[in-house]
Amino acid sequence: MHSHxxxxxxxxxxxxxxxxxxxxxxAVAHSKKEIKTVGNMDxxxxxxxxxxxxxxxxxxxxxxxxxxxxCLRSCPVSAIKKQGNRIVIDETNCxxxxxxxxxxxxxxxxxxxxxxxxxxxxxxxxxxxxxxPACVEACPHNALKYVADIGRDQSERRIAAAxxxxxxxxxxx
Amino acid sequence: xKSYDGIKIDPDLCTGCRQCAAxxxxxxxxxxxxxxxxxxxxxxxxxxxxxxxxxxxxxxxEKHNVSRQKRLSVRHLPEFITEPLxxxxxxxxxxxxxxxxxxxxxxxxxxxxxxxxxxxxxxxxLPLGSLVPGKMAAALRRIGFNRVYDTNFAADLTIMxxxxxxVSRVRNHGLLxxxxxxxxAWVKFVETHYPEFIDNxxxxxxxxxxxxxxxxxxxxxxxxxxxxxxxxxxxMPCTCKKFEAERREMKASGYQDVDAVLTxxxxxxxxxxAMIDFSSLPEETFDKPLGVYSxxxxxxxxTGGVTEAAIRTAYEMLTGKQLxxxxxxxxxxxxxxxxxxxxTGELKLKTVVVAGLKNVVPILENLKQGEADFHFMEVMTCxxxxxxxxxxxxxxxxxxxxxxxxxxxxxxxxxxxxQYIRKSxxxxxxxxxxxRFLGEPLGHQAHKLLHTHYKPKKSV
Numbered sequence: 001m002h003s004h005x006x007x008x009x010x011x012x013x014x015x016x017x018x019x020x021x022x023x024x025x026x027a028v029a030h031s032k033k034e035i036k037t038v039g040n041m042d043x044x045x046x047x048x049x050x051x052x053x054x055x056x057x058x059x060x061x062x063x064x065x066x067x068x069x070x071c072l073r074s075c076p077v078s079a080i081k082k083q084g085n086r087i088v089i090d091e092t093n094c095x096x097x098x099x100x101x102x103x104x105x106x107x108x109x110x111x112x113x114x115x116x117x118x119x120x121x122x123x124x125x126x127x128x129x130x131x132x133p134a135c136v137e138a139c140p141h142n143a144l145k146y147v148a149d150i151g152r153d154q155s156e157r158r159i160a161a162a163x164x165x166x167x168x169x170x171x172x173x
Numbered sequence: 174x175k176s177y178d179g180i181k182i183d184p185d186l187c188t189g190c191r192q193c194a195a196x197x198x199x200x201x202x203x204x205x206x207x208x209x210x211x212x213x214x215x216x217x218x219x220x221x222x223x224x225x226x227x228x229x230x231x232x233x234x235e236k237h238n239v240s241r242q243k244r245l246s247v248r249h250l251p252e253f254i255t256e257p258l259x260x261x262x263x264x265x266x267x268x269x270x271x272x273x274x275x276x277x278x279x280x281x282x283x284x285x286x287x288x289x290x291x292x293x294x295x296x297x298x299l300p301l302g303s304l305v306p307g308k309m310a311a312a313l314r315r316i317g318f319n320r321v322y323d324t325n326f327a328a329d330l331t332i333m334x335x336x337x338x339x340v341s342r343v344r345n346h347g348l349l350x351x352x353x354x355x356x357x358a359w360v361k362f363v364e365t366h367y368p369e370f371i372d373n374x375x376x377x378x379x380x381x382x383x384x385x386x387x388x389x390x391x392x393x394x395x396x397x398x399x400x401x402x403x404x405x406x407x408x409m410p411c412t413c414k415k416f417e418a419e420r421r422e423m424k425a426s427g428y429q430d431v432d433a434v435l436t437x438x439x440x441x442x443x444x445x446x447a448m449i450d451f452s453s454l455p456e457e458t459f460d461k462p463l464g465v466y467s468x469x470x471x472x473x474x475x476t477g478g479v480t481e482a483a484i485r486t487a488y489e490m491l492t493g494k495q496l497x498x499x500x501x502x503x504x505x506x507x508x509x510x511x512x513x514x515x516x517t518g519e520l521k522l523k524t525v526v527v528a529g530l531k532n533v534v535p536i537l538e539n540l541k542q543g544e545a546d547f548h549f550m551e552v553m554t555c556x557x558x559x560x561x562x563x564x565x566x567x568x569x570x571x572x573x574x575x576x577x578x579x580x581x582x583x584x585x586x587x588x589x590x591x592q593y594i595r596k597s598x599x600x601x602x603x604x605x606x607x608x609r610f611l612g613e614p615l616g617h618q619a620h621k622l623l624h625t626h627y628k629p630k631k632s633v
Contacts, residue, residue, distance in 0.1 A: 018207065019190035021228045021571070028569050036573050037566040039296035039441050042255045044233045051232075053188055058207060110234055138570060140192065 006065035007085045007125055007148045009049070009133050015143035018058035023047035025138030029126050046112050048123040049135055060135070060144070063087070063108040063123040071100035071109060071122075079120075085148070086125050094119040177416040179264030180219050180563075184209040185239045186229050186260035193223035193261050198530035198554060199362065215365070218358035218530065220554045221412035221563015225574065227261035253446060263412045263563070267439045270406055271446075273432075274317045279404035282392060283318040284384045284463075285309060287325050288410040288474030288559035289437045291584040292577070295566045296441035297451040301573065302580025304588055307456025310464075312444050313408075314457065320396065323459045324407065325466035327384035328473040328482070331355060332597035333607070334623050335377045335479075336487040337614035339549055343491075343520065348372050349548050350525075350540075353479050355379040357417035358554035360627060362530060367537050368629030376624040380473060381407050381414055382423050384463065385430030386622045391610045392463055400428055407434045410474070410562035413554070422625045436564025465602040468499070468589035475585045476528035476558035477504035477511060480551045484515055484524075485596045491517040499595045505586070507557060507578075510536075512547070523547040530554040560585065 011022075026047040028035060035041050049062035069087045072080040079093035080100060089100075089109075096118040101109045112121040125146070126133045136144040147153055182193070182202070187209045194202040194210065201216035202223060212223075231237060231244065244258055245251070249265040273279055285306075294303035313321045339351055354360055354375040363370055378386070385407070389400040407414060417423070418431035435443070444451055459465070469485050472478035481501040488496045503513040504526055511526040525547045527533045533552050539545075555561045560581040561574075568574040594600055611619045 017190040017192070018188040019192050019228045020188060020230060020232075023232070024228050024230065024569050033298070035298075036301060036568060036570075036577070037295050038256050038259070038569060039438055039566055040298050041257060041569065045230055045257045046233065050234060051188070058188070140571070 005085070005150050006067060006082075006087065007146065008065045009062055009123065009125065009136060009144055009146050011059045011061075012143045012145070013057055013059035015141045016059045016139075017141055018051055018053050019140065020051050021138045021140055022049060022060050022135035022144060023051060025134040026123075029129055029134035046121070048110075048121060050107070050110070061106055061108060062135075064106060065125070070103040070105070074099040074103045086127070088124055088127070089120050089122060091119045091121070096120065177219070177419050178214045178217070179415060180212055180217055180221060180223065180412060181262055181264065182210050182212060182223070182227075183239075183244065183258075183260045183262065185237050185244075186231055186258070188229045188260075190229065192226050192228065196222045196226050198222070199366070218361045218554060219413035219416050219563070220358040220530070221263055222555065223261040224259070224263060224412070224563050225561075225565070225567055226571075227259045229260040230257045251442065251446060254442060259567070263415075263436070265439050266415065266433045266435060267442055270433045270435060271443065273404050277317075280320075280393075280396065280398045280402045281318045281404050281406065282320045282322055282388045283313050283406045283408065284322045284324045284327065284381070284388075285313070285408040286381070286410055286414075286474065286559060287328065287471045287478075287585065288562060288565065288581065289408050289440070290588070291474065291560060291581040292410065292437050292565045293441060294451065295577065296438065297444075299452060300580070301577045302582075302584045304584040306588070307458070308451060308454040310459050311454040311457040312440075312449055312451060315449055315454075316443055316447050318406070320392065320460050320463075321457075322384065322388065322392070322463040323466055323470075324380045324384055325470035325473070326459075326463050326600075326602065327380035327387065328470035329467050329597035329600045329603050330383050330387070330606075330623065331377055331380045331473075332469055332482050332486050333603060333614045334383075334619060335375050336483050336490055336597075338375055338377060339483065339487055340490045341615060343522070343548065350545050351375055351549050353551045355473065355479060356413075356553050357411070358413040359530060359533075359552045361413070361416070361630070362554070364627055364630040370537065370540070371627050371629060374627060376626060378423070378425075378623055378625050379417060380470075381409065381417065381434075382430055382625075383623050385418070385423065386425040387463060387606075389426035389428050389430060390622060391606065395462065400426060403428075405430065405432050407431050408437065408440050409434050410437050410559045410565045411555075412436060412563040414564070422627070425622045425625075437562075438564060438566060441566070462602045462605065465600060466592070467597050467600045467603075468592035468595035469597045470600070471588045471592065472585055474559040475582050476553050477506070477526045477551070478558065478585070480504045480513070480524055480526050480549070482597060483549070486598045487522075488515060488517060489596070489598065491519060491522075496596075507582075509556075520548075522549065524549045524551070526550075527552045528558055529556045557582065
């Protein structure tokens, strides 16, 4: 059943230092022209993940590609669709009604201006990038993880848990 | 006059990630993890590496306490700039230079450091490390500079003096080891952290300051203008060069030798504001006489370059023989510490080349214990030398910084190879200026205009 589940990027708040490298890399990956230097960037950085920084926590938040995606259900013009293992927004059909923004439990959707039109925007898992999500690659502390196959992730955790159990048995029983 | 202390962290944008503290070579960035960081200005050597690594920016999705307009004005940046602004930044001099250019009351002379011509084009979307001396010269003329001179010429001049000084120290039992003095952050570091080694620093001024004192003396006389009418601007890959230009020692011409320093990034703003289409500019040359340079002058911009340039001249001074291979490959490469030995017959001249200020500390500590196994040491504060300076184009991605250093380095050596003359002492304009104006290297006039002496600064 796992192979049908959507992929997503998750962040580890214990590792994140709040440097915003992930956001910068996201904006560069989604830029229409190839940009290397800050001086050659003439628009604001519009990332699709958002660093949350409060006195208690510092970690970026982004789309979880929910299985029963409320954004998809709430879109009145069917501009949000499931495509492969991700939920995508079709910017050309989006009317900027903000329904998806209201229902997203993660606050992972923002409004941006594309060709003078305001549309909804969210993480697309860098669909056009062969190396996978740019944010994951850019994090200097490896705080971000691309979960493409949650089944494999689960099985790794279970193996680790089993090893710990074996250690406990050896030590104490 | 208060000295330049223009490396700052914007508290409204800083997220306290302390990436800057990790690259600061002098531990000048103070603050708790997650809290706002403050730069201890007494410790700061103004290398600007914090600016290059900072990734906390003015997000449009967040409400900031300070308006963009206010932020630009605090940084002395013009309002037309639309690029994202980051927390770590330097205070610029662009507005000042622009006003003088507009006033048309001054005779404008400009010099450009070797590392600027291999990075400037990146700000216009050209490939990393594009070599553009000709377009840069053309752009500077269109902006309104009357004389487009070159720091590379002054780098050749520095080699004449510095190689002579080394030869003299070696032959006359002068103080050794001798340290290079062209990196102003390194000089400030010695003054504040290791004042006992001040006399080990070469008394030569940096190429920027040598050019500055030549502009308002010889340069002014070439054009028949009064020195006070000359406004001297330096385009530098370095934020600390602003500090150096304002030092009180730097008035050999009787005036402030360099009136203003612009970083590579600031020059790009100036070109954009003048609506110049950089990539379609023609290739032009630098003006004579203070803009003619050898390959040795052009490699000053990379770690090991000063050493290589010095060897090309010092070897011939010491041996009286021609150096068969001008490519001193042992001085090249990205390693933070390189050691090389040059056999001159008279002695085996041992040199250490250090890139990254942190890496010099163990060497100086050994030296304190009296353990010097070398005669000459080159130190550059930035990780790959001036090509990686704090005033160079800032990369959005860390991986691109590494690529950029590599590409810029290749271009520096390519430019050296392109030059018909590769040794500073063979530069005809250098020979001419000694004959007409300066006399001998280390002579009276050269000493007055091209050398200085540093003093200890309050320790921190």
